[in-house]
């Protein structure tokens with residue numbers, strides 16, 4: 001799997017649950033992600049959605065995406081033009097949902113990244129490097145499990161199932 | 174990888190993957206039951222189409238339920254139900270309508286989730302079913318769709334935390350207090366990617382309803398599964414519900430556990446989770462006197478028959494009336510719960526005390542179909558999550574407590590000690 005992204009860091013803290021990404025109340029009215037992206041993170045920061053730019057990168061602390069397994073939390077982030085989330089850890093259902101939709105979840109040290117820092121994410125020699133162009137710091141992200149990498153490489157679970165036409169085979173490595 | 178004994182998770186996932194699977198292995202499993210709700214299935218139907226799905230691999234293993242929008246309060250949510258209904262009809266899937274209850278609660282009651290089973294559900298609280306000695310875990314809509322297409326799901330076999338229970342809960346202390354105690358101890362991500370497996374002599378002192386509550390709150394520690402071993406209580410619960418027995422699966426004495434947690438049940442005291450996080454747990458005693466405007470007794474955590482019984486008993490012991498200025502909302506978790514509570518007079522009693530009884534299902538839990546708290550309201554709820562805006566109003570403050578503590582708050586208008 002390859003990546004070559006540059007974007008602005010958008011900082012969040014620990015334990016950002018999926019209701020904080022998009023509230024259940026909003027998703028009751030529509031499942032159109034572009035529509036819902038207007039309410040992205042509204043509970044944490046009502047001004048966030050208006051300030052988001054395509055290419056922004058979410059940077060969080062521990063346990064990003066905990067709580068409800070609602071998949072729309074991953075797809076609304078994508079609809080806002082965000083292609084990667086960096087966190088020191090992810091809750092398992094969000095992690096799966098992100099990969100299944102082609103949103104790149106990277107586990108790495110995030111405490112030294114500030115709001116607005118410009119980050120580049122590049123895959124080199126089979127590893128993922130996160131470079132903070134403001135501080136100059138370079139971090140290596142934890143490798144994704146092979147099955148996750150295979151799904152991401154297919155663009156998500158839809159592409160994976162379409163192309164393999166059979167059960168998801170974890171021996172794909 | 175050690176060739177030693179195996180945990181319940183390792184045994185069940187090995188059986189469903191047809192190979193010896195150990196913690197850390199990634200395996201393709203065939204679930205015995207695949208659950209979808211009205212909050213997750215509409216999106217899954219979309220993924221199903223995009224995956225080129227034309228037929229459901231094994232419809233007899235699939236069940237849908239209308240629980241989050243019960244009843245639908247808009248044309249949009251009504252359309253979600255219509256979409257699911259048409260899909261279920263086309264593919265021969267069992268569909269539970271509004272009023273039947275919360276998906277995995279129905280599966281539990283109807284003997285669809287059995288000891289030794291692998292259950293996946295597009296709802297994080299699917300882990301609740303683990304109370305019956307099985308592996309149940311939550312997935313999103315795309316994994317639900319892939320499971321419909323292929324009849325399988327890939328899973329990483331989790332490590333297991335062994336929770337050993339001794340003693341028995343004291344009067345006035347409920348399973349919810351134990352569950353909150355554990356969440357406070359383990360933390361919001363303390364069991365991430367892991368299974369909580371319960372052991373010890375304390376297990377048999379817990380009813381099946383108690384075990385469901387404890388397993389339910391597993392997700393609030395990020396647990397992938399939460400499992401009580403099969404025993405006489407499991408057998409008794411299932412006997413009148415199904416002729417199928419399932420398979421009793423126990424972990425081996427020399428199984429490898431990631432860590433151990435010991436809890437003396439007799440030392441557990443009433444707990445409360447303060448706003449706005451389920452792991453923000455303190456002794457109930459520390460919140461005494463807090464004025465309350467709404468009380469919610471319901472959900473997949475606290476909407477079962479034993480919860481409603483406990484609530485009515487406390488209300489009656491405190492004068493039998495909801496305090497002026499307090500809105501008490503009661504939502505049975507399923508049709509079975511509602512019918513039993515109606516038959517034995519519990520619903521009548523609660524209604525006479527001043528409660529609003531709503532349609533069964535998720536109700537006010539996540540702001541999708543129930544009563545929404547007023548601006549600035551303080552709510553005490555039997556639910557599992559108290560995130561800001563969870564009930565549909567970001568200015569409300571939600572406390573989580575036992576049904577007894579919630580009923581006491583309804584009767585007095587304040588958080589008070591439970592007798």
Ligand code: SF4
Pocket residue numbers: 240241275296298472473474534535536538539556557
């Ligand atoms: S009652 Fe609440 S927590 Fe349980 S399934 Fe429904 S919305 Fe989810």
